Amino acid sequence: MLLRSGGTNGGPALGELHRRLKWVALVGIVGLLVLAARLWQLQVMRGEGYFVRTVSNVVKERYLTSVRGKLLDRNNVPLADNRPAFSFYVTPRHFTPAVGAELARLLGLSDDELQRVLDRVAVGRKRDARMPIVVLEDQGRDRAARVEQALGRLPGVEVRHEPYRYYPQGALAAHLIGYMTQMTADEADRFLNKGYDPNELVGRYGLELAWENYLRGKKGIERYAVDARGQRLDEKTAATLIQGERVIGAVPGANVILTIDAELQRMAEKAVAHVPAAAVVIVEPRTGKLRAVVSRPSFDPNVMTGHLTKQEYELLRRDPRKPFVDKALRATYPPGSVFKFVTALAALEDHHATEDEGILCTGAYELSGTTFKCNATHGKVDLIGAIQKSCNVYFWKLAERIGLDRIAETARLYGFGVPTNLGLNGDAGGRIPTKAWYEQEQHVKYKIGYATNAATGQGDVEVSPLQMAMAYGAIANGGTLWVPQVVERIEASDGSEITSPEPKIARDIKVPADALDIWRRGMWKVTNEAGGTAFDHGYVARVPVMGKTGTAEIRTKRKKEPNERNIEDWHPTRSHAWFAGYAPAGDPEIVILVFIEHGGSGGRVAWPIAKEILEGYFTKIHPVAAPEGKKPEAARPVAPAPAAGKKPEAKKPAVEAKKPVVEPKKPAPDDDLEPIDGDD
C-alpha cells in the first residue's frame, strides 16, 4: 500500500486528519473498482454481443447532388442542361488493386482509364479514406448495370444515379457557355470550405464559371449505414445507428436565361465556319443586350466537361489559333479603319474638320521623312468620301491637326481602353496609347507618327471585338454606350423569378448631332453606294444597312511556336478583317461586328459574312419584307446582282492589283512608324 503513516511529520492536529485520509483513499479505490467491475461486465462478459453488433456497421454521409441550373437562350432553348447518367464511387478504404482490376475487366477500361481511376482513389485516400470518391462519371446505363450486378465482388464500389452536365447544342456558343471540370487538389480546400463535395464538377469558364453561385444550387445530405462489405443496411437498422435527420433535401440550382438567341448564334457561327479564326458580336443598340457572341475556333463543352483526353487536349493546346482564348471578349487586336470614327468625330467636334473640306490623296503621304501609302490613290476626297473609300491620307491629316491625346480621349469616351464590365472570360480593356504612355511607359519620344497610326486604328491601338461592337452601338443609338448584358433573367427551378438585371448605361456620350450625322452618312455610302469599301463586295437588299470596314495590318512578324499544328488557311502575317455596322439604318435594331483574324481585307472577307448574317436575321429571326425597287436599284449602278460576294468582278481586280504594290514596301527608316496600307 502506498499510504504510509505520516505521523512523524505532522503535529498532533494532523493525527485525526491522517486517519480520515486513509478512509478517503479507501472510498476512492472502491469507486474505481466499481468502474472496473462495470468494464468487466461490458467488455468481458457481454463484449462478444456488442462486438458483433458494432464492428460491421458504419454510418456514411453523402451529399445529395443538387441539379444544376440550366443555361437557356432568350427563347428558352437549352444551351446547358443535365442528362441522366451514372457515376461510380469508390471508398478508398475498401479499395484494393484487385477491385481495380476487376472493375477494369468488367468495363473494358484501357490502361490509361484504369490509371485515372487509381489516381483518383489515391487522391481520395489522402483526403479521407472513408469518403467515397467518384472515379468514373457520366457512365451509361449498360455499364452501370454491369457494375451493379458485380457489386458483391467489388467491395467499396457504389453506383449512383447522378445527372451529368450536358450541352445539347454542342459547340454552339462554347466560349460564352464555358464548361466544367473537376477541382484540382490545390483548389479543393477552397471549394470544400464553400460546401462543395470533392467529387463535384465546378464551373471553369464562361457563364458556367461566372454564374456558378446561382447555377449550383444547394446540396442535400443523406446519412445511411452500411455493413463491413459496404452493403447498405435497411432503414430500421439504420434508425438505431443514425441520430437525427437522415435526409436533408437538395435545392436545385437556378436557371439562367440569356439574352443570346441560339438561332442567330447558330447562323453567325455558320457564317464564319469557313474561316480559321473569327469573332462575331451582335448586340441590341437599344439595350446593350448581346444577341450572339461567336469566338472561333472553339471547343465542344461536352468534351471539356470531364471527357477530355490527353490527345484531344494536346491537339487544342498546339493550335496556333488559341482555341481557349475568347476572341470576342478576351483578345484584343488593332482595329484598323473601323476605328476611324473616333478620329472623325473628335476632329468634327473640335472644328478641325468639316464635311466638305477636300483633301487630295495622291496615294502616299510624307511624314517626317517617311512615306506612308494609302490603300489607293483617291484623288480629291471630302470627308464622306474618305469614309466611303476608307482613305487613310484624309485621316492622317486630321490626326496631325488634333493630336494623339485628343484621339485617345475620344476613344475612351466610346469605351476603349477599359473593360466593358460584361464580367465574363476576362473581358479585356485593350490599349489606347497616349503621349504620356509612350514617354512614361515605353520610354520613347513622342512622334506625330503615333497620332497618325492611332487615327486609323493601327500602331499601338488594340481593342476587343466586343468593345468595338458596343462603340458602334453608341453610334447607332446617338451616343448611349451600354454595358453589354448577357443575362436576361434568373429563375428558380420552379420558374419564379430571382432577378432580372436591368440594362446598364456605361456613359452618355455628348456627341454633336451634326458630327454623328456626317459619320453615319459616310457609313451609308460604305454599304450602299458604288465605291464604298463594302458595297463593292455585296449588298443587303432587305433592310438598309450601314457600316464600316477595316483591314488592320499586323505589326510583328510572328515566329512559329515549336510543335504547333498546321492549320489550313491560317496565315498569321495577314491583316485582320473587320466590319462594324448596324441595321436597319433609320431605326437600328442590331449592331453587328465581324472580325476575321488574319482574314485579309475587311470589305472582301468580313463584310460578306456580316451580310450573310444580316440577311439571315431579317429573313428568319425578324422577317421584314424586302422593299421593292427604291433605294437598292438606285444606289447600285455598278453591281446589280446581289449574288453573294463574288459579283463585283469589275472592282475586285482593281483592288487586288493595288495590294501587291502596297504591301511589300514598308520603307520604314523609322521602324516604329508603320506605313499603313490598311483599307480597301
Place this chain on the structure above:
Amino acid sequence: MRGTGLALPRSTIGVSRWRRFRAAVDWPLIITVVALCAIGLLNLHSSTVGTRHHARCDTQMRWMIVGTIAFVVVTVIDYRALVRLAILGLVAAIVLLIVVRLLGEGAHGKGSYRWLNMGSGQPSELAKLIVILALARMFQDGEPTRYTPEVLVAWGVALAIPVGLIAIQPDLGTATLLSLIILTVGFLAMPSVWPMVHVTLAGLLAIPILWEKMEGYQKDRILGFLDPNPQGNGWQTWQSVFAVGSGRVWGKGMGESTQKEFVPEYWTDFPFAIWSEEWGFVGSFFLLAIFGFLIVWILNVGLSARDRVGAVICVGVAGMTFWHVLVNIAMVLGIAPVVGVTLPFISYGGSSLIVFFMAMGLVANVSLRKHGY
C-alpha cells in the same frame, strides 16, 4: 531557495543544489501525468487520423505545453502564499461569474453561457482550484475549538455562492463536481463528520426540488440515462456503451474504432469510449489503474505534507481528480447520466487540461516543501 520556502531533505546536505532539487521533485507524480498525456494524445491521434478532426492533436499538444508552464509556475510559488490569497481569489471568482452572467445574457444561442470567451477559458473551471485553496484556508487551523458554528456557516455560504452561480449558468456538471470536492474535503477536515453527513443527506433530499428547476435538456440527459434507447435521449450513452463493450478483452486495435462515427464529439467527453474500444478491457483497466495510482499518490503526498494546509490541498486535488474520473467513466459506461465532465489529461480541450496541470502543480508544490520551511 530559502526565500521560496523550499526546504531540502536533511540527508542530502553537502550534495549539489541541482541534485538536491532533483531529489525533492515529485517524480512519480510527473511521470504519471506524462503517461496520461501520452495516452490522451495517442487516443486523440488514433481516433482522428484520416479525418478532418486530426488537427486537434496539434492543438492539444500546444495546450499541453501551456499546461506544463502553468504547472511549473504553480509549483514554484509557495502554496501557503497561494492559500493566503484564497479569500481574495474566491471573491474574484464570484465577481467574474457574476460578470459572465451579466455579459452573457442573451449572447449565446444554447442558453448556456459558460463558454463565454474570457481570454483563455472558463472561469468555472478555474473556480475548482480557487475553491480547493479556499478550503485549505478554511481548515488551516488545527485547533477544533476555533470552528464555531458561526464560522462554519459563514464559510459554507461563501463556498455555496460560486457553486450556485455555476449551477444557474447552467453548468450542472461543474456545480456537482464542486459540491463533491467540498464534501470530500469536509469529510476529511471538519472537526466532526456529523455536520457533513447532515449536509449530504439534505443534498440528497433536495434532488426532487432540483429536478423541477432543471432545463429540459438536462432532464433529457438523466432520463436518457435511466432508459437508454438509440432514438431519444440516450443516444450518446447507447453508442458509448456499444463502443466500450465491442472492445472485448483485447480491443479492436489502434485506429480501428468504428463506433467513433456514432459517438458525437467523442474527443471531449467520450475519449474513454474510444480508448476502451480500441484497447479493450486490458487497456481500459490499465488506464483506470494509472488514475488510481495518481489519486492514491496525491493522497500520499497529503499524508506526508508538513501542515494541514498541504494535506487539505492534496485531498482537494485528489477529490477533484477522483470525481472527474469517476463521473466521466461512469457516464461512458452508462452508469451515470451524461454531464459535461472531462477525463483528466485525456479529454480534448485547453481549459480542462490547464486546470489539471495547475492542480498537479499544487500537489508538486506541497510535495516539494514537505520537509520543512
